Amino acid sequence: MSAHDAEGRAMTAPADLESPYANSITLVAVPTAVPVARMFVRALLEHWGVAEVADEVMLVTSELVGNAVKAVGFADRAPMTWEITARHVIGVQLRIVDAHLYAEVWDGSAALPRRQAVSLDTEGGRGLILVENVCEGWDVFRPDVGGKVVWARLPLGRKVVPTVAKFVLPHRVPGATSPPNEAVKGLATAALLQRVFDGLRAAR
Template identity: 35%
Template sequence: MQGDPPPQLRDMADFACLPSAARWARKHTVGVLHRWQLCHFADTAELLVSELVTNAYRASGVDVERNGYAALARVPCISMRVASDRRSLLIEVWDANPEPPVLKEADVHAEGGRGLLLVDSLAERWNFYFPLAGGKVVWCEIAGRDAP
């Protein structure tokens, strides 16, 4: 019916708190966007998901290379939600660490530390909140300007 709001598309996924979480989150997100016929968001979403999930993994403090996979037993998974009204895309990533994310200037020679800078520059907006269940959710929105 004309004038009705577009349907809200939602997807949720959990990922083991492993170094490979970002890779699986990227694959999952691209698959969801293809199913929703929102491929025009895929490239930007793939990069933003990668940064947010990588940050969530690092915030977890798990080091399976040093402490083995037994360290995972103490750490909840990383959760991701993707939602769209077909005009914009919302990406939310939860981790158990209650420390807020910090946007900082990265050293030119540093190998890392640019994740939130990328999110800040590619997303229409981003922020974080503390859910009642604990931890934090870092979210970003990709605006419809990416549409074909």
């Protein structure tokens, strides 16, 4: 696994990042990104042997991906193919560190997510409130490549024994959610990978 920093220097992941404890996917910021991300989460957590937390992680990931779609994509409609540009790419990553699971979503917007004041009559706006109620904590990470990674940490209650089989999505991802630009896919990978490195440095 490798990426590049803001100056184009190669960043190579240490050996322990080649384990099945981290996996990511890049998607176009369209409405179907949310169900595709949910599929990715469920399949990956079953592969890791922690399916018991799938409902909570899918809920959190759905909210984070939905916010990313609103920030850089087409939240209310499916775009025509020619409308999709490099700026509409988002990255979704899951990681297990010790007995905690991290859900992380990158998008190219610098705008911060905001916790909205809602009432019983309000429709929507409860995304971050749901995330706060399910997670131990969440925050925003600013990668060197730009944009932001919004992350949330959930407790697993136990350490996970690594698997050795390679993870493969069980179904083909629809073409409409295939990112159009390899360079921007690299930005998503670099942003999420930098988040991994930052976590490793903080743990020292």
